[in-house]
Amino acid sequence: MPNNLVSSELRIVTAGIGPIDDALINQSSIPTTIQWRLPSDPSLAPILSSIALSDAVTKANEKALTCLTSARPHLIGIDTAANAVDLEKGTFLHAGPPIEWERTSGPLRGALIGAALLENSDETPEGAIRLFENGKFKIEPCHHRGAVGPMAGVVSHSMPMFVIEDSITGRRAYCTLNEGLGKVLRFGAYSKEVIDRLKWIEKVLAPIMHETINAGDPIELYPIVSEALQMGDECHNRNRAGTSLFIRAIGSNLIQLKRPSSDLAACFSFITSNDHFFLNLMMPAGKLAADSARDIPGSTIVVAMARNGTDFGIRLSGTGDEWFTGPCAVPKGLLFPGYGPEDANPDLGDSTIAETVGVGGFAMAAAPAIVKFVGGTSDLALTSTQAMYDITVGEHPLFRLPSLNFRGTPVGIDAALVCRTCQVPFVNTGIAGKQAGVGQIGAGLVEPPIKCFNDGLKRYGEVSKVWLTSQ
């Protein structure tokens, strides 16, 4: 049908000055008005205009969205970091963008020391520090090896890792097994109980889990995520339902293993007593989806968001391997008894892969219970998710939100939309103690620095200049 604006009833949206709206209201025509904000870096205006005008960018972002939402991750087993990510002795992986030892924060240092102690029982914390300082021990982001890690995200050569495979692309991603809450390595604790637990995970839990997984078909992870969203999880800071569904999926095979029943019981109760066990499965599942959307020329979609406790970093699909970083903020939220805001470390972890693929803060509407972390009401859960539709290019076909009439979660963060609207992604997170060894001290929300998005888009403008004009 040809354009019939002149004979249709007007349905008007407005952006800009008030008198335009007033004149419409005086004529009984009530417009919908947007809350426009000046971009935090107004000099981006020309590149933002070129992006918005380009059909090729729209197509590139559609392609990125398809990749992000069509991965089908399966848990296929467990392997050591040495095999899984080819991790040599003396190299340690960590969460977030690359960082030098000198700039690492307390919890990341603690976790690196802990991993060094785990790998060499003769080592002392002081000795480990020296080896990191003099460069004998190397550190590298998990993301650079197809892995992700929650909080400090530290991985060393002997640690067991979940192996997740995308049945569509055959691509794999990896993550360690979740250690539980409290004093744990990922929050920078490295006392004997921490190391002992890691050893137990390596010697008892990992082999039993591997056998259990292999006793049945590979475990499809996205159906668990989808169902967990309907059961009150947002799959980043609340994984109670996901963990329950997971143990249900493996329970029968687990108890049939020919292993000492005390070991099987210990594994069973380790998983059921740790609500976040599923987080370490959801994260590599998300990593597979995000990685499949990488390196699409011209795409402005965010394919990684990660923090190392010092810097918050993002990667864009259209700008290759480069990280764009800004200072990590200290999360705002609720602290465990005995801790104050001064004890909190700036945000850390690769778990923001959740938000990158459309869950976590983006699925807050699914998890009204945890808006209390930020003193909010269940309405905040809805409005947080709704605000994310303004900075994303699509809706997830599998992850649906009961409270929004089963609308798909917002997915595919468009850096251009973030820069334009000054609306940064909502990120749910745990809060680590600032001192190495303290562990988790709370949970809350954190704002990524807008600088990463501005810098990313500026770089995008440089690398895509030729591409944009050739399309």
Place this chain on the structure above:
Amino acid sequence: MLKHLELRRDVYYDSVILFQASSQLRELDGIDECLVAMATELNIRLLDDLGFKSEEAGNTSTSDLIIAVQGESQEIISRAIQILDTNLESQSTSCSEPHGTQVHRSLGKAVCTANANLAIISLPGPHVTPEAADALREGANVMIFSDGVSIEEEQKLKALAASHDLLVMGPDCGTAQLGGIGLGFCNDLSPGQVSIIAASGTGAQHLSCLLDTSGIGISSIIGVGGRDMSDEIGGSSTLQALRMLDNDTATTHIALISKPPGKKTSRRINKIIRSLETPVTIGLIGDPGVDLTKVARKIATTQNLPFRKPRLKLSGAPATGGQLIGLFSGGTLASEAGQIITDTAGPVAGIDTFEIPTPQAIVDRKDNVILDLGDDRMTMGKPHPMIDGTLRRRIIEKLTLKPAPRLLLFDIILGFGSNPDPAGEIADALDGFLRSHPKARAIASVVGTSRDPQGLDQQWQTLTALGCDVYESNAEAASAIALDLLANNGKFEDAHA
């Protein structure tokens, strides 16, 4: 310090709700430490860390709630427990604001949610294009009120619109009317069958008001932006508007007004016009002998309708002259007047002849000048002079201080969006100017309809009471001035000495 530890069996609260309850308790005066948590292994250990004796709690399960409070007195602890109970109770019953409609931050998403067919943008120029492009991609037509959009961006936006069969009005589109609703600056017009496509807002307002007073109603006004008919843009929006209005059963006649178009664009538009079923009257303001009043008359004639001669009211003061200073809020009215006066009485300087057009520089000029006060160089981020008459008032106040009498020509534009009392806003300044210069004259062209919110008759009365000559037709006002200038050419040169 007293310690209180209690266990409540088989209750469940989400851990976050409990965190919050704990934090609230800790803030109470006299409460030193507290833990309200489900009795998980971790929390039991935490209890010991805080100096409570967890074994006192006996056998626990994770469905039990621990309440541990350390306070100054039993009284304080009891009050704290009461507050805790109230808080936990309110978690399940607290009611909150119903969640209203989502306020969007980007236009594309808002178009989508509202299923809108028109997006109106009045943002700073450099930030218009992303919003406009998104709105177009979501299927809405776009009106861009802002100026400061580059011509390259205009080209691309209009190409994008064309590929989706959508219309872009503007950039710098001040006036439109669709479905009886005035958009931007627009007059309260009676409904009818004539539709106007205009590359100029004030041109469209003047033409529609002239037709209105002749009893000829208006169906739609589509603004296309001042550059649309340049060869760079190629009349993209004009062509789309022509097609849309040709398909519109409510439109029986189309008026097209613009500055003279580029050569290529002119051929292109004429070709399309010949293919339309609806007759089109073209008025190219700036071509010799063309003005908006003549276009209005021509439309009436082709429709076989009577054209009422535009009203005027003269003060009766003798035509004593002086150099011309034209202070317009409407750009097209300024150029129409400039053209008419130049054709008859010789060249008139415009704003481009000023290095910096300050009010002082303007009143210091000794030649004939006509200024568009809505020009970017004059507004510099201030509201349009149709909304804010301060600049014009300042210039008139400065004229009052100059000894030379002047011929002062100005427009008053009424309608939605304009100043609520544009004549009143400059009345004191005009009064001062005319009283201090008995030989000066002030001539106004008033654009408006009798239904406009400012009151057409009131505006006329304000001006005539001050001793202004008032015209309904800007062209007639300009012609009268031209004759004055011609008659008094050179007479007042000495006054500037």
